Amino acid sequence: MTTLAFDTETHPFANGLMAPPAVCLQYDEEHEGRAIMVGEAIEGFAHQMLTRCIKHGIILVGQNTAYDMGVLAARDLTLLPLIFEAYDVARVHCTRIRERLLDMAKGNTGPQTRQRGYYSMDALVVRRKLPITVDKKNPWRLRYKELTDVPVADWPEEAVTYALDDPTATRLIYDSQSADARALRYEGFEAEAARQAGFDFTLHLMGCWGVRTSQKRVRELLVRTDARLAELVPLLVGAGIMTAKGSKSTKRIQSLVEASFSQDGMQPPKTGKGAIKTDKETLEKCGHYAELGLVVEHSYLAKLRSTYALKLVEGINGNIHTSFHTLGADTGRTSSSGPNLQNQSKKGGVRECFVPRDGFVFVGADYDAQELRTLAQACLDICKYSRLAEAFKKDPDFDPHTSFACGVMGWTYEDAMARKARGDKEVKERRQQAKAANFGFPGGLGAKNFRGYARGYGVNLDLEEATRLRNQWFEQWPEMKDYFDHVKWVSESGKLVQLRSQRIRGGVGFCDGANSYFQGLASEASKTAVYLVSKACYADPDSPLYGSRPVMLVHDEIILESPEATAHEAAQELQRLMVEAMEMWCPDIPARATPALSRCWSKDAEPVIENGRLVPWDLPQPSAKAA
């Protein structure tokens, strides 16, 4: 199959201008040569290359292809169905994604690979020792805007060369990567690379569309946090913990911690590197110094302000355009940055700042017990049997947490579920304990560390209780013994082949290996769902999702903006496609996803049904009269 590498030069990229106007579209086609298209020839050639990709099997390659496809789509919306079709037939590639996949396979995922520019074209050319130089210092690199609608014949030579060399370098990188994958005996590399490229495109569209924040709520959030911080600062300065400039002295905090523990006849807890810990848990144990309690509160508010509230201002007049990273995590999970929309606080009114555009409502859905279902599928694939899988098959709404609580307490499942529905306190407590077990133990957690882990779920156990619980957990899910035996074997070679995608993770150990299988599988399902949903939103006029826009993926949760009038239908379709995606990756396990409409993002949002239709959930209105 022949390859056609392409690239676009555009007006400068900026926040809010995620898919800027194209100046030219250049290509380098194997055996055919190179050319630069400008003006209307851009959409003409784009149409042609996509059609040839779909109908005649040529492979399209780019460096950061999602960006170029976004640029082309913004220029000519009628290209969108063709773009999706080209991704569908798995013949669109991205050299950045491919390089990252190869690095993951080699276990080359250290901090240097997270640096800016590590996957830039010039870096790839150098690292792969390719016979071409990419001139990143070329003065025209960021000046193509000046050449808009200028015939190429009138371009300075440097601008022509730079534009043409990009696709050539891309093609060389692509070939070099294919050879690399063969040398690594990376089965399924090309298919996996094409799949991830498609995911990358739809995640890029999400970032381009962006999400709004409410001016009123952001302002209230800032006023609230600032007011309390203003009260805390003088107290902390007075206690000698904070300098006049407003920064906290870690040293001073550590000496107070040490003093407090020593008054209790104890040694202060230390970090892995030997420093005295200053985290919330430690400070709350320092009863002799009440000011350390103020430090905890200050730290919480400072984080709320700097990491969250201040970043939300951007979304008031413009939109917040995060970057989703398709293979951000070594397990295959996505990540998000600038800002990270995947770790927005559920407390403090942060999520509630996110609101849909006028005329739209949020349509969200999250998977029900996604990682336990992928774990069940992983056990079926690896161990050839799974009690967890059997339970999901028997009851698609199976609740693994209540089930394990029953195993521990000797209750029947039906009885416990009935008690749970009534809000029974004991069931709730035991279920919480079981939840910690079900989330922690599959990753290889030991009894000792489980105690600290469970504390995060509000569960306090001594070592003996933790050990007993762990043993009971292995009795409940006997396949897990075989699962860990397999993981141990894999960790000895360090090469883990992800289930079904065949993506390789190199340099893997025991716990990360144990996590990789089910976390990786879940990430495929979620990304596939985003892909299918985006295609419906952007390119399928017959879909109830057409005209909706995906705005967020938070691992097992997808949020769209949908026109209010058809949001009910959009929600049903979102749910259907999410279930379909999950069952593509976990064909032996039934999947569930729960949709809801809302007027803001919130952990409290739940499905509200009126006259058989979903209607938007909203925050409870504060009563008109305060006391």
Next chain:
DNA sequence: GGCATTGGCGCC
């Protein structure tokens, strides 16, 4: 002043 590291913490 800029850069890298560490500790801490938000989320799934």
Next chain:
DNA sequence: AAAGGGCGCCAATGCC
């Protein structure tokens, strides 16, 4: 035998 993992961001600190 034992073994949570995965992120990104911020403040403080230390080094050049």
